[in-house]
Amino acid sequence: MEKYLLDYNWTVMAPELIIAGAAALLSIIDLLMKEKQDKRVLASLGFVAVLGALYFTVSRFGQQPYEILGDTYRIDDFGLVFKTLLLTGTALVLAVSLQEAKRKEITAQGEYYYLLLTALLGGMILTSSADLITLFVGLELLSISSYILAGIRKRRTDSNEAAWKYVVLGGVSSAFILYGMSFVYGLAGTTNLYTAQERMAEAMGNGMESFVYLSLFLMLFGFGFKVASAPFHMWVPDVYQGAPTPVTTFLAVVSKTAAFALMIRVILGGYLFLFNSRTAEGLELLTTALLVLAGLSMVIGNTVALRQFNNKRLMAYSSIAHAGYTLVPLATLGPMLFESTVYYLTAYLLMTLGAFTVIGIVERNAGTGDISAFAGLSRRSPLTAAAMTIFLISLSGIPVTAGFFGKFYILINAVATQHFWIAAIMLATTVVSYFYYFGIVRMMYFRPPVLEGKVKVPPASALVIAVAMIGTVVLGITPQWALEQLGEVNWAAALSPLNGGAPPAQ
Amino acid sequence: MDYAESYVIVTVFILLGVALPVAALTMGRLLRPHQPTTDKGISYESGVDPTGDSWIQFNVRYYLFALLFVIFDVETVFLYPWAVAYNDLRTDVGLFILVEMLIFVFFLVIGLLYAWKKKVLEWT
Numbered sequence: 001m002e003k004y005l006l007d008y009n010w011t012v013m014a015p016e017l018i019i020a021g022a023a024a025l026l027s028i029i030d031l032l033m034k035e036k037q038d039k040r041v042l043a044s045l046g047f048v049a050v051l052g053a054l055y056f057t058v059s060r061f062g063q064q065p066y067e068i069l070g071d072t073y074r075i076d077d078f079g080l081v082f083k084t085l086l087l088t089g090t091a092l093v094l095a096v097s098l099q100e101a102k103r104k105e106i107t108a109q110g111e112y113y114y115l116l117l118t119a120l121l122g123g124m125i126l127t128s129s130a131d132l133i134t135l136f137v138g139l140e141l142l143s144i145s146s147y148i149l150a151g152i153r154k155r156r157t158d159s160n161e162a163a164w165k166y167v168v169l170g171g172v173s174s175a176f177i178l179y180g181m182s183f184v185y186g187l188a189g190t191t192n193l194y195t196a197q198e199r200m201a202e203a204m205g206n207g208m209e210s211f212v213y214l215s216l217f218l219m220l221f222g223f224g225f226k227v228a229s230a231p232f233h234m235w236v237p238d239v240y241q242g243a244p245t246p247v248t249t250f251l252a253v254v255s256k257t258a259a260f261a262l263m264i265r266v267i268l269g270g271y272l273f274l275f276n277s278r279t280a281e282g283l284e285l286l287t288t289a290l291l292v293l294a295g296l297s298m299v300i301g302n303t304v305a306l307r308q309f310n311n312k313r314l315m316a317y318s319s320i321a322h323a324g325y326t327l328v329p330l331a332t333l334g335p336m337l338f339e340s341t342v343y344y345l346t347a348y349l350l351m352t353l354g355a356f357t358v359i360g361i362v363e364r365n366a367g368t369g370d371i372s373a374f375a376g377l378s379r380r381s382p383l384t385a386a387a388m389t390i391f392l393i394s395l396s397g398i399p400v401t402a403g404f405f406g407k408f409y410i411l412i413n414a415v416a417t418q419h420f421w422i423a424a425i426m427l428a429t430t431v432v433s434y435f436y437y438f439g440i441v442r443m444m445y446f447r448p449p450v451l452e453g454k455v456k457v458p459p460a461s462a463l464v465i466a467v468a469m470i471g472t473v474v475l476g477i478t479p480q481w482a483l484e485q486l487g488e489v490n491w492a493a494a495l496s497p498l499n500g501g502a503p504p505a506q
Numbered sequence: 507m508d509y510a511e512s513y514v515i516v517t518v519f520i521l522l523g524v525a526l527p528v529a530a531l532t533m534g535r536l537l538r539p540h541q542p543t544t545d546k547g548i549s550y551e552s553g554v555d556p557t558g559d560s561w562i563q564f565n566v567r568y569y570l571f572a573l574l575f576v577i578f579d580v581e582t583v584f585l586y587p588w589a590v591a592y593n594d595l596r597t598d599v600g601l602f603i604l605v606e607m608l609i610f611v612f613f614l615v616i617g618l619l620y621a622w623k624k625k626v627l628e629w630t
Contacts, residue, residue, distance in 0.1 A: 027616055031623045186509055208509060 162242025
């Protein structure tokens with residue numbers, strides 16, 4: 001009887017099990033430690049766990065897709081790629097936290113580290129669920145951990161404000177997603193995404209189009225919130241500003257990547273073939289809706305960023321704009337949908353992580369979150385200033401950096417599918433973005449320093465900056481190679497239901 | 507029939523839900539005599555005359571206790587059906603069913619330990 005349990009190939013879930021185990025272990029160790037003890041050892045433990053999970057994730061590449069736990073959990077290359085991104089991002093955030101999350105500010109250090117891990121776990125579940133229920137559980141695990149993390153500096157008003165706004169708006173968006181899912185279930189009678197797709201096709205034949213669209217658009221509202229695209233962006237600046245800098249980095253990088261994985265999985269896994277087989281209208285409607293989201297994000301993100309004087313608020317609006325760019329391949333269903341999205345998300349991960357790390361250091365040094373904190377950085381710490389310049393160049397999309405080729409491939413998607421207006425908006429807003437990115441560069445190089453002395457860069461942060469910088473430059477020099485690597489991934493497996501590879505029926 | 511029409515029932519229930527209290531209160535207003543006195547205006551609290559303001563600070567510990575209670579309440583809700591169906595499930599899925607519940611309880615125990623260590627269980 002027990003053999004049924006062992007029939008499953010549990011090693012496919014090794015990354016998730018490692019992270020879940022590590023989070024539990026960390027919380028127990030934290031409880032056993034003394035209140036005043038330095039808990040940075042927990043960060044190292046978490047770091048090791050993330051690296052272990054990363055190893056198992058990467059070693060799984062190229063194998064057959066596999067479904068486990070009654071076909072609710074699906075390990076395919078699509079999920080693995082996103083998991084690799086999430087794990088890398090979290091590892092780097094943990095490394096930064098080692099220096100940045102000081103006891104003075106974050107009294108609940110133990111909680112900080114294992115909530116990062118549970119949030120990561122939620123993100124990982126999101127990337128490889130094939131079932132609406134597991135998807136939602138993953139989403140909530142990610143969101144609820146993030147809410148607490150945003151407010152972890154509990155003596156600070158702005159941190160509390162951030163957490164409060166995040167909880168309320170996040171709850172509303174989750175409700176939208178859940179309401180959309182309920183219509184899918186109502187139409188299909190199943191929560192399995194791929195079975196639901198087939199049954200919704202039948203429902204559409206029976207004149208249920210309006211409900212199919214209703215479910216899709218309700219979920220789109222929620223997804224728009226989770227990936228921080230306009231017009232669902234109102235929470236972003238306040239939360240990014242109020243949360244501690246490493247947490248902001250986590251939200252901007254890991255949360256957003258996971259939300260994109262969710263969005264792509266649900267839209268392509270649940271609706272693409274449905275619309276393809278039934279009606280061109282549906283596809284057109286979906287494309288238009290997504291393009292409007294993308295265009296609005298680019299315009300609002302890039303123009304409002306012009307008027308921001310706080311580093312993290314500026315980066316928040318920049319992150320809204322980047323969400324807009326990243327939406328384009330999905331919206332246009334371009335020829336390189338997966339490759340260009342993942343390439344852009346990788347580039348975005350590296351440059352945003354790097355930029356936020358520098359911002360954290362500079363803020364700590366100057367004691368202010370204003371852009372003026374960067375004044376004269378080139379004289380006080382030339383290397384940091386140079387690294388920040390590279391990140392900003394990449395963020396604004398100037399060659400030869402990862403950000404440039406990311407935007408370039410996205411543009412190809414838009415042009416190849418004849419969506420010229422979105423390409424035009426993208427180019428125009430990119431030019432606008434130069435103003436605020438180079439505002440920081442100008443601060444660093446052409447303004448006299450306000451403070452005296454060198455800026456101290458902690459070793460772990462220096463390492464993260466170096467990794468991010470090398471990644472940004474290397475991806476920018478060898479984009480073709482990176483794209484070929486991504487092209488070898490079995491993306492198609494994410495789109496269709498799986499037969500074979502499933503555990504034997506009892 | 508079907509999916510779309512089932513929403514008719516929902517609409518009917520919403521309308522009923524709004525109409526019933528409105529009708530009941532209006533009927534009451536029309537039928538009852540209207541003789542207000544100050545004693546009648548006092549809010550009813552277990553038969554004792556209320557003293558002081560209703561806007562007072564509550565001890566935050568009530569909240570933590572309630573939270574703990576909810577967690578273990580939910581645990582019980584999960585445990586009951588599981589225990590009732592245990593024999594059937596065991597023949598179907600094997601020991602996995604036990605392991606699964608043990609994992610669930612284990613994580614809740616961590617939660618309890620956490621609350622204990624953070625002095626939620628002490629009142630003073």
